Amino acid sequence: MSDEELDETVREHYEKHGLDAxxxxxxxxxxxxxxxxxxxxxxxxxxxxxxxxxxxxxxALRPSVVEAEPDFAAASGKIGPxxxxxxxPVREMEPRAEMLLLSRDSGTVNCGGVVxxxxxxxxxxxxxxNLPTTCLVTIDGKRGxxxxxxxxxxxxxxxxxxxxxxxxxxxxAPPGGTPILADPDFQPPEPTDTTGMTSSIGFGTASDGPxxxxxDNPLIKAAVTKYSGQLTYCYEKRLKDLPGLDGLIxxxxxxxxxxxxxxxxxxxxxxxxxxxADCIASKIKRWKFPExxxxxxxxxxxxxxxxxxxxxxxxxxxxRDTVKEVVQxxxxxxxxxxxxxxxxxxxxxxxxxxxxxxxxxQAMDLEIESDTLNDPELGKCLMKKIGTWQFxxxxxxxxxxxxxxxxx
Amino acid sequence: xxxxxxxxxxxRGYRYALALTHDRPAAEDLLQDAWSGVLASGGTWTKxxxxxxxKNKWIDNHRRGELVQFDPLQDDIRTEAHTGDxxxxxxxALATLRPQEREALYLNAVEGWTAQELSERLDxxxxxxxxxxxxxxxxxxxxxxxxxxxxx
Numbered sequence: 001m002s003d004e005e006l007d008e009t010v011r012e013h014y015e016k017h018g019l020d021a022x023x024x025x026x027x028x029x030x031x032x033x034x035x036x037x038x039x040x041x042x043x044x045x046x047x048x049x050x051x052x053x054x055x056x057x058x059x060a061l062r063p064s065v066v067e068a069e070p071d072f073a074a075a076s077g078k079i080g081p082x083x084x085x086x087x088x089p090v091r092e093m094e095p096r097a098e099m100l101l102l103s104r105d106s107g108t109v110n111c112g113g114v115v116x117x118x119x120x121x122x123x124x125x126x127x128x129x130n131l132p133t134t135c136l137v138t139i140d141g142k143r144g145x146x147x148x149x150x151x152x153x154x155x156x157x158x159x160x161x162x163x164x165x166x167x168x169x170x171x172x173a174p175p176g177g178t179p180i181l182a183d184p185d186f187q188p189p190e191p192t193d194t195t196g197m198t199s200s201i202g203f204g205t206a207s208d209g210p211x212x213x214x215x216d217n218p219l220i221k222a223a224v225t226k227y228s229g230q231l232t233y234c235y236e237k238r239l240k241d242l243p244g245l246d247g248l249i250x251x252x253x254x255x256x257x258x259x260x261x262x263x264x265x266x267x268x269x270x271x272x273x274x275x276x277a278d279c280i281a282s283k284i285k286r287w288k289f290p291e292x293x294x295x296x297x298x299x300x301x302x303x304x305x306x307x308x309x310x311x312x313x314x315x316x317x318x319x320r321d322t323v324k325e326v327v328q329x330x331x332x333x334x335x336x337x338x339x340x341x342x343x344x345x346x347x348x349x350x351x352x353x354x355x356x357x358x359x360x361x362q363a364m365d366l367e368i369e370s371d372t373l374n375d376p377e378l379g380k381c382l383m384k385k386i387g388t389w390q391f392x393x394x395x396x397x398x399x400x401x402x403x404x405x406x407x408x
Numbered sequence: 409x410x411x412x413x414x415x416x417x418x419x420r421g422y423r424y425a426l427a428l429t430h431d432r433p434a435a436e437d438l439l440q441d442a443w444s445g446v447l448a449s450g451g452t453w454t455k456x457x458x459x460x461x462x463k464n465k466w467i468d469n470h471r472r473g474e475l476v477q478f479d480p481l482q483d484d485i486r487t488e489a490h491t492g493d494x495x496x497x498x499x500x501a502l503a504t505l506r507p508q509e510r511e512a513l514y515l516n517a518v519e520g521w522t523a524q525e526l527s528e529r530l531d532x533x534x535x536x537x538x539x540x541x542x543x544x545x546x547x548x549x550x551x552x553x554x555x556x557x558x559x560x
Contacts, residue, residue: 001549001552001553003545006517006545006548006549006552007513007516007517007545008517009498010498010502010513010514010517010518010548011517011518013498013499013502014423014426014427014514014518015423015518017422017423017426017432018419018422018423019415019418019419019421019422019436019439020436023436023440024415024418024419027414027418027439027440027443028411028414028415028418030443030444030447031414031443031447031453032411034447
């Protein structure tokens, strides 16, 4: 007998045996009573469905932390009298526009009363908040007028007895986008009322086009934003000696492998204060940029101070803006609390209002004023995080701040 | 899963239990215990899962000294094999095999598992599996040959 024959014999032997019909029926019934059968196919199906559901739920529950407008009317009485009316530095995040002016010859350009010389090529910084409507260009005693507009390139040439300026080039395409054609009929907006600001530094984009590729500009801007506090320091320091100091300082510097090489140079300084310009240049010299950035940068910074009484800004508003900055800066911590708590208590949505006392830059005596989330653990986590935040030390008093949590 | 599919699964489980125990009542009990365990644990109603449950239950019983089919004495089997009925002889011959040999032979010959699959599922070296199958076949051939020779 071969192995195959023996195996066949064994197979036939066992195939003849089957479970007793009664017992089999009873066991099938037992299975049915137990509920659904977990066949392998069904198991795989359910695992797949569960995975999709989990993914969808996670996507749906990805939270957003939204700050509600704080009710300072209610909290105004809590702001202590020790809040100094001294202007707190507020960074102006609005980028400034600029345009490129070209010519075959040298001359001067007068925009909004500011006369600047140019030698065949210059970058004209234009603050959107105070955009000049017209500029007068003078070349060899001949004059021409053009409308200045941001992010454009204007070429001016002598044409007979006049200087004719025409827009020649469109703005480079933004990353991933289509070119934006400058509108020849563009009318600059009226200067924005800057009441409400205390002192400010504005800064715009690099001149002469971005260094590297178009993506470098945001990187440079991010670095400039990061270090702008140093410039605020320079400015406020000079404000003590020169109240009312303001104007625009355009600084140029060269970046190599993310490091500022050589000393930054002052391209223009309408403040008239060399010390401020030197302070700024010395600060920029130490700035670090992403390592893959290199090239020349020119950057205009606007410094503006104003009389507090004239602006009509209240202590509460100063307080609010400053506190809001800190809240925004640390919103990620609150998001972490919220996301972390979602794991054990999903889903959460609502508003929690927390108050704290500012003392030497620290949040003290934190209390939950109201809570529609009804989640003590989340409240504890939020207060714990807020307790670690660093506020400007010159702010004191009590703050009440509502946080709204909702799912995207 | 339909009732017919469940019944087929249970029949296969029963045969496997029978291969382990070589005793019908014991196989039924073993299957019942294993099936209850599968249902209680929420396990999958699949052959590999059920076979694993049967094997685990059989090992548990083995450890307790219950339902263990010890190797019968060769002489007893040879006397039972005198009838000349091949089916009966085969059943008696299968009884002479060690449970591991019967299990390996059953899974290989009836369920069609290869030596490699057996090695992986029973967690034993492939050579050991081949050896078990070889010994089982050799014993069966010897016994069946004797039965055939002594029968009229």
